[in-house]
Amino acid sequence: MLKGKCAVITGSTRGIGKSIAIKYASLGCNIVINYRSEKDEVNARELSDEIGKLGVNTLIVKANIADFEEAKNLVEKAKEKFGKVDILVNNAGITKDNLILRMNESDFDSVINVNLKGSFNCLKAVTPIMLKQKHGKIINMASVVGVIGNPGQVNYCASKAGVIGMTKSLAKELGGKNINVNAIAPGFIDTDMTRVLSEEQKKNILSQVPLKRLGLASDIANVAAFLASEDSDYITGQVIHVDGGMAM
Numbered sequence: 603m604l605k606g607k608c609a610v611i612t613g614s615t616r617g618i619g620k621s622i623a624i625k626y627a628s629l630g631c632n633i634v635i636n637y638r639s640e641k642d643e644v645n646a647r648e649l650s651d652e653i654g655k656l657g658v659n660t661l662i663v664k665a666n667i668a669d670f671e672e673a674k675n676l677v678e679k680a681k682e683k684f685g686k687v688d689i690l691v692n693n694a695g696i697t698k699d700n701l702i703l704r705m706n707e708s709d710f711d712s713v714i715n716v717n718l719k720g721s722f723n724c725l726k727a728v729t730p731i732m733l734k735q736k737h738g739k740i741i742n743m744a745s746v747v748g749v750i751g752n753p754g755q756v757n758y759c760a761s762k763a764g765v766i767g768m769t770k771s772l773a774k775e776l777g778g779k780n781i782n783v784n785a786i787a788p789g790f791i792d793t794d795m796t797r798v799l800s801e802e803q804k805k806n807i808l809s810q811v812p813l814k815r816l817g818l819a820s821d822i823a824n825v826a827a828f829l830a831s832e833d834s835d836y837i838t839g840q841v842i843h844v845d846g847g848m849a850m
């Protein structure tokens with residue numbers, strides 16, 4: 603379904619990003635693996651080996667997407683190696699939760715800088731390439747809480763609501779150029795990001811989920827595969843909720 607394509611997936615050494623990388627590779631897509639911290643270097647190499655066994659090519663690029671030049675370099679390296687970038691998944695994201703009275707300025711700035719500005723940095727780098735090649739699929743990772751809000755996450759919810767606004771605006775800008783721009787809004791997915799929640803918090807979340815379970819990274823990867831494929835060619839500017847029915 604994605605045979606011979608090239609996908610750049612930010613923050614792809616663990617969690618949802620890793621699951622998307624494996625799913626895309628299983629469909630024949632070449633993968634640009636991105637990581638930020640030294641500690642993820644081993645994970646990146648292990649993932650590259652795992653994906654290589656599926657018969658596709660990989661490129662590992664260390665880049666902090668919050669840094670404009672590093673994000674640009676990530677996308678340029680992908681173009682250099684594969685001659686094109688068919689798919690960008692803006693997946694990398696962080697949380698720094700606190701109630702407003704305890705949330706300091708740097709907690710707000712760093713979450714906005716990675717989740718919103720980091721996505722912009724990658725979009726800015728990939729758009730000229732996609733315009734030139736006259737096709738592209740962009741998938742931005744939003745969140746259910748960017749739509750419905752969540753106490754203790756003013757910074758995170760603002761960043762994800764921003765991602766949704768950016769998705770819709772860019773979909774309108776690029777719609778006539780054969781470039782689809784969509785967002786996925788995951789609910790609570792079982793990854794490192796949510797493993798820090800207490801049992802009580804998880805219980806409270808589950809009471810709001812009609813499907814009565816946390817999501818799996820693969821639940822998101824399946825939808826990301828659909829949005830990267832030609833099966834979704836007539837879909838743009840949408841926010842696809844993959845949240846067990848939390849928001850409807």
Ligand code: NAP
Pocket residue numbers: 612613614615616617618619636637638639642665666667668692693694695696716720743744745746787788789790791792793794795796
């Ligand atoms: P995760 O397990 O914490 O993984 C996040 C990944 O992003 C890590 O590989 C991390 O690498 C990378 N990353 C963070 N900042 C980065 C930066 N500045 N530059 C490059 N990479 C960076 O999180 P996840 O649960 O898979 O989440 C993936 C995406 O889904 C995020 O955008 C998140 O907001 C969104 N989401 C998750 C959930 C959920 O319940 N899990 C729900 C809704 C939305 P380092 O370790 O090197 O920082």
